[in-house]
Amino acid sequence: MSAGRTSPDAVRTVTVVGTGVIGGGWAAHFLRRGFDVVAWDPGPGARDRLSGLLDTAWPSLEKLGLSQGASRDRLRWASTLEEALTDTDFVQESSPEVLDAKVTLLAEIDRLTDPAVIVASSTSGLLMTDMAVECRHPERFLVGHPFNPPYLIPLVEVVGGRKTDPDAVSWAEAFYTAAGKTSLTMEQEVPGFVGNRLQEALWREALHMVNSGQATVQQIDDSIAHGPGLRWAIMGPILTFHLAGGPGGMGHMLDHFGPALLEPWTRLEAPDLTPELRDRVVAGATEAAGGATVAELAQRRDAFLVDLLLLLERHRTGHG
Numbered sequence: 001m002s003a004g005r006t007s008p009d010a011v012r013t014v015t016v017v018g019t020g021v022i023g024g025g026w027a028a029h030f031l032r033r034g035f036d037v038v039a040w041d042p043g044p045g046a047r048d049r050l051s052g053l054l055d056t057a058w059p060s061l062e063k064l065g066l067s068q069g070a071s072r073d074r075l076r077w078a079s080t081l082e083e084a085l086t087d088t089d090f091v092q093e094s095s096p097e098v099l100d101a102k103v104t105l106l107a108e109i110d111r112l113t114d115p116a117v118i119v120a121s122s123t124s125g126l127l128m129t130d131m132a133v134e135c136r137h138p139e140r141f142l143v144g145h146p147f148n149p150p151y152l153i154p155l156v157e158v159v160g161g162r163k164t165d166p167d168a169v170s171w172a173e174a175f176y177t178a179a180g181k182t183s184l185t186m187e188q189e190v191p192g193f194v195g196n197r198l199q200e201a202l203w204r205e206a207l208h209m210v211n212s213g214q215a216t217v218q219q220i221d222d223s224i225a226h227g228p229g230l231r232w233a234i235m236g237p238i239l240t241f242h243l244a245g246g247p248g249g250m251g252h253m254l255d256h257f258g259p260a261l262l263e264p265w266t267r268l269e270a271p272d273l274t275p276e277l278r279d280r281v282v283a284g285a286t287e288a289a290g291g292a293t294v295a296e297l298a299q300r301r302d303a304f305l306v307d308l309l310l311l312l313e314r315h316r317t318g319h320g
Helices: 021-032 046-064 081-085 099-112 166-178 195-212 217-225 228-232 237-244 246-262 275-289 294-316
Strands: 013-017 036-040 075-077 090-093 118-121 141-146 155-160 182-185
Touching: 013 021, 013 081, 021 036, 021 046, 021 090, 021 141, 036 081, 046 075, 046 294, 081 099, 090 099, 099 118, 118 166, 141 166, 155 166, 166 182, 195 217, 195 275, 217 228, 217 275, 228 237, 237 246
Parallel strands: 013 036, 013 090, 036 075, 090 118, 118 141, 155 182
Antiparallel strands: 141 155
């Protein structure tokens, strides 16, 4: 471990740089786990937006259970980036997905932060190798990619860049685990990481079916929510297919259904997002929402996820 670096289970202060949907979600998660959270976001109205996010998230987090000492009062706003980074134990950066802006921001964080402190980016697809090009200490920069909402979805994908110290990746994995996350630590950089690559394949197919009139937005959502999505909550797509092979497992499944992989079902390339396709998807999503606002849908989602997480905890107890 780097000299002067706080051990993963001894972190007390976390700095959240950027407090939008993802950064604010991180703040809610860290507050729930009993950390002192320092927030910095230069955007107008950032404080009010984060306060509103916490108003939405906190009842769900209370139902899941708060760590000892957890309190919204442990959130402190910094007036400058330098102030936010002073005496911090860990930095979670969640600024917009613009490479040039990320390069500049991470270089500034590097300049203002003790070189022993690990810095993680919430980027959903950019590579740390590309983002840390102007950092003097790229060895302590890595990706910690969450899934929305970060305060409920456990997964965080952890991966370093070409100049990231493997010890930093190990530290981040241990920290996220201690902070109540499920770490998926990758051995190499992959554009889009793992979860987003799989999500994007599904998303492209959905757009093709809407664009061609083969299925509506509602039918696509129903096909997952009332179909394979239920199975995916307890086991992933590969283990699900293992069960599809019956007693013969994955071997029988591949031998029996393998030829179907050659069927021209998928289209892989994304369709052109024409104004017509955009309007069709927007109209379908609005209709599927049934008059509920985004905030109301988020509350409904969160209530369901809390119940589902508690259910999964009961089913996974004793099963690893």
